[in-house]
Amino acid sequence: xxxxxxxxxxDERGVVRFVNDFDMSRVVRMYCIExxxxxxxxxxxxxxxxxxFYAAKGSFVVKVIDMNTRLLNQYVLTELESMVLEIPGGNxxxxxxxxxxxxxxxxxxxxxxxxxxxxxxxxxxxxAW
Numbered sequence: 438x439x440x441x442x443x444x445x446x447x448d449e450r451g452v453v454r455f456v457n458d459f460d461m462s463r464v465v466r467m468y469c470i471e472x473x474x475x476x477x478x479x480x481x482x483x484x485x486x487x488x489x490f491y492a493a494k495g496s497f498v499v500k501v502i503d504m505n506t507r508l509l510n511q512y513v514l515t516e517l518e519s520m521v522l523e524i525p526g527g528n529x530x531x532x533x534x535x536x537x538x539x540x541x542x543x544x545x546x547x548x549x550x551x552x553x554x555x556x557x558x559x560x561x562x563x564x565a566w
Contacts, residue, residue, distance in 0.1 A: 438501060438528065440512065441489075443519030454519040459489065463546040469493065470541045472534045477566050479531020480559035486547040488530070490514060490522040495539025502529040502564065504557070514541070529559055531566065 443456030472478055482504055490499055496515035502508070504527050512522050513535075521544075524530050532541065545552060 438510065438525055439523055441521040441523060443521070445517075445519050454516070456491070456519055456521045459521045461544070463487070464489070464544045465546055465548055467542065467544045470543060472532075472539070472541070474534055474537045474539075477531060477533045477561065479561060479566055480529040480564050481531070482529035482557040482559070483526050483547075483552065483555045484557065485526040485555050486545060486552055487523065487525045488546075489544040490524065490530075490532070491520075491542040491544070492516050493540040493542045495534060495536035497532045497534055497539060497541055499530065499532045500566070502531075504528060507564075526555070529557070529564070533566075 441456055441459050446453045492514035494516055496513060499512045499514055499522055501510045501524055514520065514522060547555065
């Protein structure tokens with residue numbers, strides 16, 4: 438698990454955000470989530486699937502919990518800092534938008550069918566946000 442750093446280039450033509458060290462050769466699918474402000478989406482986990490998160494717009498707090506140790510890590514992803522958060526199998530994740538209109542891009546190395554077979558969830562009552 439970890440952050441893959443990118444960068445942002447600005448000039449008179451506009452802005453380019455990039456994460457050139459993000460190797461997308463393992464990515465099988467991608468989707469975007471636009472949560473309502475104040476809504477926590479947690480805890481969703483996979484034992485084998487890896488996911489990568491990127492704040493395409495706005496900002497998010499993302500929390501990751503190891504399925505075995507219950508060790509918690511917290512990250513802030515924002516469009517102002519171009520980075521990808523890699524969450525390997527063996528972790529639960531959850532997130533909350535910090536700004537109205539935020540968009541989170543999620544990349545996965547599993548097909549939807551394969552992902553559903555590797556799906557584990559905890560409720561907010563089982564693991565507080």
